[in-house]
Amino acid sequence: MNNRDNFFQAQEVSKNFGGLQALDKVSFGVEEGQIFSIIGPNGAGKTTLFNVISGMMPCSRGKIVLRDLPLHKMNVCSISRAGVARTFQNIRLFPNMTVLENVLLGCEAKTVQGFLFTGFGIPTIRRMEKDKRERALHWLDLLKLADYNDEKPTSLPYGLQKRLEIARALGTEPILLLLDEPAAGLNDVEIGELQKIIEMIRETLKVTILLVDHNANLIMSLSDFIMVLDFGKVLTMGTANEVRNDPRVIAAYLGK
């Protein structure tokens, strides 16, 4: 790790559940604008790592720092407002709302709530709602979901539901996006589109991405840097080529 990594850093992050050590002194740094991938066999602790970074679980030990902000001391809401967004391995959309409403919820992060104002129908609130709508429609458009605005998420094909989760996460206008197995369950065509979307998010939106996935092609083509986890520990880290040829990585994957 060099000092260009002061965008995001994890230092000796550990998490145990009773007797199980899910994460063991995981340390890594991410540069701004990087696509940093985390791979490893099932149960290696990748989703736990995301849970800890996003604040959904506290870490047992260690530090997580985003541009000088100590994420490990913050709660979920504050971490999100600091600019961290995520998608989920098993899609967690809101089935009782439309596609548009799902993304609109994503756009709430930086707005005022104004309970009493809203109840009394003050025009300012309605204007803010219009702005939110425009932003939400923009995200849906960008991710090519605009045709489904008024549908329920459950009526969308699986691949599009995953894309919707990304749109919703983008609504919070993050600086760091955690993608948890975005390619799982997608066919090759959809994976190709996903790759373009991720690249676009990095190039156009200038969002730093932490990517967890099992699809080797996707990881190899996209990643600037890869970290391999196994049994909660960092096995190795490096560029795509370095990792691809590391015998330990091959053993870890084949061994499972």
Added chain:
Amino acid sequence: MKTVFLKSYKTILLFFLLFLLPVALNKPFIYTILNVSGINALTVLGLLLLVGYAGQISFGHAGFMALGAYTSAIVVVKLNMPVLIGVLSGFIITSIVAGLLAIPVLKLKGYYLAMATLAFGIIFSKLVIELKELTGGPVGIGEIPPFSVGDLILHGEEAYFILIWSIVFIVYQFCKNIEASHIGRMLKGINTDEDVVSCLGVDVKRIKIIVFVFSAVLASLSGSLYAHYMKYISPEVFSADNSVFLIMMVFLGGTRYVWGALLGSLLLNFLPEVLRAYKDYSIGLYGLALVFIVLLMPEGLSAFLVKVYAIISKSFKIQNGVPS
């Protein structure tokens, strides 16, 4: 303001019809039922937001009604203050209590939240009975002055109808605005998956507390109005059973549409009259109704009626050769 009235002409018409109902049927006592329904509706509207939308179940809201009722009664009867001060005091005390309670209580979820609020409701009614010097104990407080604003003293059922249902109208519009707004979205999101809503940068804790306190204050208003309308309150009126009754109104009326709250209150205040002969069985029948609703129409009667209406009007259009 004008737009509000124009858009809600249907509601105003409905309230007007309700006003005429006792006259039309020549049964003035119906005003009492309508008035109590209206009073309940205020609490039920608040509960609709809290329970129906945000999914935070509370079996203790009769306790907040009691807080409003007793505070107002004590302030007016024992301290000789005007009624509005009494009602305002009820608001203040209730917001403080609800605010303090909300912080630990809303950390609980599901069954634990339900049990905790039930526990609060029971504790509260026991406290009311025990603190005899303040609350009159099991005997309650009587001879509560009627509702008055300055020199205007309210007399007669019609006057109370206008007072109560005007307030209901305002609160109803307020709740409709909330439901249709970004806050309504947040509440529904919280109901489905609270953690994800947090992940989207929404301060879930804060909004839950706001809605909780709001619903408590509405209950307090409800209780204060009850005190000055009935002019007598006792612990029985605000027991744990009544908290359950209020929740019943929410679910019977339905959580899909805000007017479900009005439907629920009216139904559960009129039904006991209709079922007067079966008074002892009535709770059991309501219980059965609840089970049926949960199993067959979980969104309540209002959603059911809307669906039925849609089916009927569709078949009408087909019959008349009009493409639907």
Added chain:
Amino acid sequence: MEFRDFIQLLVTGISEGSIYALIALGFTLIFKCTNVISFAQGEFAVLGSLLMVTFSEFLHLPIVVSFVITVVIVAGVGALFELTTIRPLVRGSASILNIIIATIGVSMVLKTLAKLFWGREPVGLSSFGGDKPIEFLKAFVHPQSPWILSLSLVILTAMIVFLDYTRQGRALKACAEDAFAAKLMGISAQRVVFYSVVLSAALGAASGILIAPITYAQYDLGIIYTIKGFSAAVLGGMQNPLGAMVGGILLGLLETFGVFFLSSGYKDVITLGVLLVVLFLMSEGIFSSKEKR
């Protein structure tokens, strides 16, 4: 406080506590199998107490016979409850809110039935062992107390043996932990749920019967039994019979000793206060205790 008072309070506390323990066990059983907390639990205790009065006092049947018939009947009601309410709820993956409302609805139905058949007035049940207070360590305790203590101990021990050492019992335990593994053992999850509900109803009935000579049987005690049993269950951890017993007795003791220092009107306030404290303490530690996926 004199030693005599202390003994009296101790015995009363443990007696009432074991009642709570039995109801708590009922909660725990259903919860472990279905993740449902049944708000109707207390009503089974009420039914048990009232039926027992009918058979024992009005029909003058021998105590043992009445006990058994009552438990069987209430177990039958429990079976009905499972078939009509629990099963469709679990199968339809109803939301927690809906489950709560449904079980409350059932409790209202049961309460009304109780009022219908037995009226509003409390009815008394003779203690199993006669009417004279028993002298124990220089204190006078209610003659029903030894019966409560011994019988609840027997029942709880039987439950522990059943759940840990019999095939069916282990199936019940397994059902909660891992429904798939249970299936591999040739156990149908549906049947296990059914028996857990029936068993809970029976336990509830037993607890109602045992406490009736002290508190009288009355149609509207259901809610109080429910919430106190639940408090005991939470106190004991909702995991196993031992926890239920510990939780129940602890709650009973806290309640009885608390009442000694405050007035008797505050009895329920104390118990419920304990529940609230425990719930709040628990919620502070609820980060990863039950993550719903």
